[in-house]
Amino acid sequence: MPRGDAAPERLVASALRLFARHGVAGTSLQMIADDLGVTKAAVYYHFRTKDAVVHAVLAPAFAGFAELLDEVERHPQPQRAALLVDGLARQAVQHRALYSVVLRDVAAAQLGRRSAAHTGLWDRLRATLAGPQADGGTLVGAAMFLSGLVGPAVDPDVLALDDDVLERAIRSAGRRLLGLDGVDATDAPRR
Structure with a gap:
């Protein structure tokens, strides 16, 4: 299981790449975590919802x-x-x-x-x-x-x-x- 923390800037950059490739609806918080090699909890630490990620x-x-x-x-x-x-x-x-x-x-x-x-x-x-x-x-x-x-x-x-x-x-x-x-x-x- 991936571990660690990710800075909000890295999360946003990863989300943008994934949104461009899969669309917002096709991208999960787990996909963002996997892309960065961190836990989903590390994503939740900075962004409580996918809407919050999209806004960022x-x-x-x-x-x-x-x-x-x-x-x-x-x-x-x-x-x-x-x-x-x-x-x-x-x-x-x-x-x-x-x-x-x-x-x-x-x-x-x-x-x-x-x-x-x-x-x-x-x-x-x-x-x-x-x-x-x-x-x-x-x-x-x-x-x-x-x-x-x-x-x-x-x-x-x-x-x-x-x-x-x-x-x-x-x-x-x-x-x-x-x-x-x-x-x-x-x-x-x-x-």
């Missing part, structure tokens, strides 16, 4: 979204939306595995919908991308861009792309989708 795995993505939103909301529209597209493109490349879990896993999405903070953050993302006078087409474009961020994290051909190429492609696609091609975003936040 998702926390960096949601913190990154919140920081990016806080920064871009200091700018006027439509620059605000362009800066957000650029920042989300950068984050999608930097955190491919995390985006895969955040955006495509049904269990993670359900858990996120039960969190008022997460729901509020998604509402802010969508509203910032769509702008204050959003029509149906703009709302659909914002929703498509946000849901489309999962593609780079799961498509094997896209995974092989160079980070700079991928970031530029996501940024370009998002700007075209939202009609932001000519918007200057030279003050883009580097989060």
Whole structure:
């Protein structure tokens, strides 16, 4: 039987790897313990439930979204939306595995919908991308861009792309989708 303790950071990293491979529903606390070579009790010491592990795995993505939103909301529209597209493109490349879990896993999405903070953050993302006078087409474009961020994290051909190429492609696609091609975003936040 495996023994020992695992730091919360190691538990979260293991959980992210396993969630990406097996999904949240397909990953047990025992699998996380086995992956780290520790007892299930060592996992329980830090996280009492799998939901707590999922929240810990998702926390960096949601913190990154919140920081990016806080920064871009200091700018006027439509620059605000362009800066957000650029920042989300950068984050999608930097955190491919995390985006895969955040955006495509049904269990993670359900858990996120039960969190008022997460729901509020998604509402802010969508509203910032769509702008204050959003029509149906703009709302659909914002929703498509946000849901489309999962593609780079799961498509094997896209995974092989160079980070700079991928970031530029996501940024370009998002700007075209939202009609932001000519918007200057030279003050883009580097989060």
